[in-house]
Amino acid sequence: MERYLGAGANAVLYASGKEFGESLNLKSIDEIIKFCKDNKIGIVEVINEDLLRIRFYECITCAGLPKMDKTLCHFEGGFIAGCLEKILGKKVQVKETHCAGLGNDFCQFEVKVL
Numbered sequence: 001m002e003r004y005l006g007a008g009a010n011a012v013l014y015a016s017g018k019e020f021g022e023s024l025n026l027k028s029i030d031e032i033i034k035f036c037k038d039n040k041i042g043i044v045e046v047i048n049e050d051l052l053r054i055r056f057y058e059c060i061t062c063a064g065l066p067k068m069d070k071t072l073c074h075f076e077g078g079f080i081a082g083c084l085e086k087i088l089g090k091k092v093q094v095k096e097t098h099c100a101g102l103g104n105d106f107c108q109f110e111v112k113v114l
């Protein structure tokens, strides 16, 4: 039961992050980086290989939290999705692949442009 409630809460966090990201009307990825830095959301590094990867160091949600075998940063994932959809004018899918909750030193999100 807790699992389902948990998933619901994550979806709410993702949706509110997305709404927040969209409302900022940022114009470029550089502006996302600057916004996150200025507002202490995290240090963002963009790794652009086969797909867009975004890393958050010192993530506001999970930095310093112990490993608990799950990703925690659904708000940030939604936030990235909201910002990028505005910038790219396309739907994107964001998945957190690294997180302090998984024992990593940073959070990493993979962005798939749909």
Ligand SMILES: [Zn+2]
Binding pocket: 059, 061, 062, 071, 072, 073, 098, 099, 100, 101, 106, 107
């Ligand atoms: Zn995280």
